[in-house]
Amino acid sequence: xxxxxxxxxxxxxxxxxxxxxxxxxxxxxxxxxxxxxxxxxxxxxxxxxxxxxxxxxxxxxxxxxxxxxxxxxxxxxxxxxxxxxxxxxxxxxxxxxxxxxxxxxxxxxxxxxxxxxxxxxxxxxxxxxxxxxxxxxxxxxxxxxxxxxxxxxxxxxxxxxxxxxxxxxxxxxxxxxxxxxxxxxxxxxxxxxxxxxxxxx
Numbered sequence: 001x002x003x004x005x006x007x008x009x010x011x012x013x014x015x016x017x018x019x020x021x022x023x024x025x026x027x028x029x030x031x032x033x034x035x036x037x038x039x040x041x042x043x044x045x046x047x048x049x050x051x052x053x054x055x056x057x058x059x060x061x062x063x064x065x066x067x068x069x070x071x072x073x074x075x076x077x078x079x080x081x082x083x084x085x086x087x088x089x090x091x092x093x094x095x096x097x098x099x100x101x102x103x104x105x106x107x108x109x110x111x112x113x114x115x116x117x118x119x120x121x122x123x124x125x126x127x128x129x130x131x132x133x134x135x136x137x138x139x140x141x142x143x144x145x146x147x148x149x150x151x152x153x154x155x156x157x158x159x160x161x162x163x164x165x166x167x168x169x170x171x172x173x174x175x176x177x178x179x180x181x182x183x184x185x186x187x188x189x190x191x192x193x194x195x196x197x198x199x200x201x
Contacts, residue, residue, distance in 0.1 A: 003094065003188050008053040012186055016052050017060050020044030024064035024082075027168075032072060037135055038164040040171075041068070042115075045086045047172035050098055051179075051190045054090025061086035074133075077126045081118045088114055096192050098176075104169060112165045116157035123153050135160050 001007075023044030031039045045064060049057025061082030068075035089111060097103035123129060129149045130136055135156055142152035176193055184190030 001188050001191070003053060005055045008055045008188055010188070013052045013056045013188070016048045017056065017063060020048035020052075020057075020060040021064045021067055023047060024060070025067050028064070028068045028075065029071070032133070035133075037138055038160045038167075039133070039135070040164055040167050042082065042085050042164070042168040043171050045082055046089050046111075046168050047175055049086045049090035050093045050172060050176055051184065051187045051193070052090070053094065053189045054087045057086030057090040058083045059086070074127075074131055077122050078119060081115055081122065084114050084118050085111055090189070093189050093192075098169075098173065099192050104173065108162070108165045108169050111169070112158065112161045115165065116154060116161045119157050119161070120150070120154040123157075124150060129153050 021044055024041050025044075027043050028039065028041035030036070031041060041064070042061070045057055045061040048060040052060070061084075062079055065075050065079035065082050069079075089107070092098065092103075092107045092110065097107045123131060129139065129152070138156040138160055139152050142155050143149070147155065179190075179193075181194045181196055184194050
């Protein structure tokens with residue numbers, strides 16, 4: 001099966017995008033309304049990237065932030081974070097990182113570093129280090145301990161982001177394992193997750 005930006009946007013992959021956006025929006029709204037110290041807003045992006053690939057994941061991340069931005073304009077600024085997660089996660093899926101526990105843990109670490117770094121740049125240069133989210137409390141604690149702004153924001157993102165990424169990837173993986181094999185084989189990146197290949201041969 002051919003892969004790449006020219007081939008990944010099949011009809012089935014396109015239909016996955018609104019599903020992923022919905023999952024991400026629900027997670028974002030829960031995190032915002034309940035003032036969670038972590039953001040569980042990448043479940044849909046990670047899930048779609050796993051079976052839709054990097055480019056479909058990138059679009060899902062972008063669209064999720066566009067929808068969230070209509071409800072909370074702060075989200076617009078973090079679109080590049082979601083796009084980066086979708087893109088990298090899709091390539092990790094292509095390289096079969098999510099097919100075993102060690103690869104999945106490593107994927108969480110890689111995605112967290114990327115997410116934390118990109119988000120820290122946005123938080124510092126766009127919002128001056130404060131966004132009004134629950135994570136600001138953690139940043140304030142680092143600042144009170146004498147850390148510089150850049151170090152405080154990045155440390156906060158790495159700390160809270162790891163917990164969030166574990167949830168995002170974990171929930172995505174659980175949803176993925178519930179999908180039937182005959183559905184997975186129709187997707188460009190679904191074959192590695194098929195459990196009984198003889199039955200669909």
